[in-house]
Amino acid sequence: MTPADLSRTVLHAVRRAVDEDALRAPVPARVRVERTRPGGSGDYACAVALQLARPAALPALEVARILRDRVAAEPGIGRVDITGPGFLSFTLDAGTDADTRRALVHEVLERGPRYGYGDALRAEVLQLRYPREVRAAVSAHAVRALLRSQGARVRTSCDEAPDPDWARLGVTVDAHGVPPAPLTAVRPVPAGAEAGELLERLGPDAVRWGLLRPAGHDRAPLGDDLLVQSADNALFLVRYAHSRARALTRGAALLGFGGAYEANTDARHPAAHALSGLLADHPGVLLAAARHRAPDRLARHLEAVAHAFFDFHDSHPPLPAGDEKPSAAHRSRLALAEAAGTVLAGGLSLLGVSAPEHL
Missing domain, CATH: 3.40.50 (Rossmann fold)
Incomplete structure (x- = not known):
């Protein structure tokens, strides 16, 4: 389930609550869902209950309770919690999440650097x-x-x-x-x-x-710090993450295997989840950057992908070590790393910055 899917799921729950007269408030045009910040609970969070509390003339916690049961009944949702003054926190079903990640990786690798392109602004x-x-x-x-x-x-x-x-x-x-x-x-x-x-x-x-x-x-x-080859230089970090992803593909080929999202025992690990979440966010980032005429949004997103790539790479190496044989988990990790490299290459291309395979 992508953030866009989850947003539609929450919006559907709001419509159901209004249709059933459990909630008397205008149905918003869209609902914003964000990945949970470090230290938070669940995979995603939403403030729609706080948004609807005033027009519904109900406490936000009561609105959240009304929506919680309706969202929890939807396919792909593992658990819904209420936190703080009325935030909804969603934990995705592990099986559905794995299927979503498999579809995501496949889409990124199939579309290549054009992943995230769309036609939402075709009328402009x-x-x-x-x-x-x-x-x-x-x-x-x-x-x-x-x-x-x-x-x-x-x-x-x-x-x-x-x-x-x-x-x-x-x-x-x-x-x-x-x-x-x-x-x-x-x-x-x-x-x-x-x-x-x-x-x-x-x-x-x-x-x-x-x-x-x-x-x-x-x-x-x-300043000249733009030329420094260190993680403190965001340009170097992003391009190095891309080149490292390409190096993984070459290294895997020498070991006789390739990336294929077959299974992923790391699916619920924060590093894998964070990286795949950022890749899923990429189309929305491109659209927002275009609408707001803000290429800096894309640059910051690429930095986040690079950081998440290295967190994932270091905690879940895509290549086997020593005499270890390549496994389905290695193939899945490699596919996710290759998808990250593809997103970085496509984003850098839109900014007009080269993405060399060797640094």
Whole structure:
């Protein structure tokens, strides 16, 4: 059961409660479900009871109790608890969760770097306009890629003739000069340096990551730490996680096996659950980043995937050690690791950052 599936399940429970007159409140258009934070209970949590308490004229705890029994009866739900002032906490059924993870890994590997692409914005036709400034140009280029990944038709327009050095950053400009309305402005805080100077010092990948990782309203730190090969450098961490996933595939081939999600005795382990949850979240992250014109959301998501990948890799090695024979668990772990590498490669591509197989 993916977060989207669980959200629909909770929304269905709300509709049932309203139809049965157990709850008198307007049914929301959608219900937000989030993965439980470290230290919390269950796999996912939802604040819908707090949202409905006032219109229902009931305490949030009472609304939560009304919804708990209805959600708990749905397929795929193992347990529903009420925590705090009225949060619903969901623990998925282990068998259903394993089936969901199997389907997720299969989908990611089947779709490859285009996993998460969709057509939710197919009705949008946009013209992105930005000033002749390197961060604005790179941001508009990434926003265009995100919007197109969700089906929108997009063109970009620079207010003036583009800087020739932008081409070295992979930036293409559809037009320059002030086009007719309607326009969508892309105006992040300027980088404070020209493209040529940044490229000379950092190279294209570090420049793009440094410009896109901070939110547009924040200043972009463009120091030499973007080139440091350590876990403190998010760019290195993300690219190293991708290259490590590719190395696992090569190592497995030398041992005579490949990734296949056949069984997973680690299914309920927090590291496996956290990684698969982030992979399931990827389509929603792409859509949100496109809608909000916020490539930084995708960059932060890739960081989270990289951290979760290494947590999983270190606690559940996909390759057998010593004289150990490859097992179904190793094949499943390898498939999940390969799916993580695929998501990292696809996300970096949308940001215009390369994903080398060797670092």
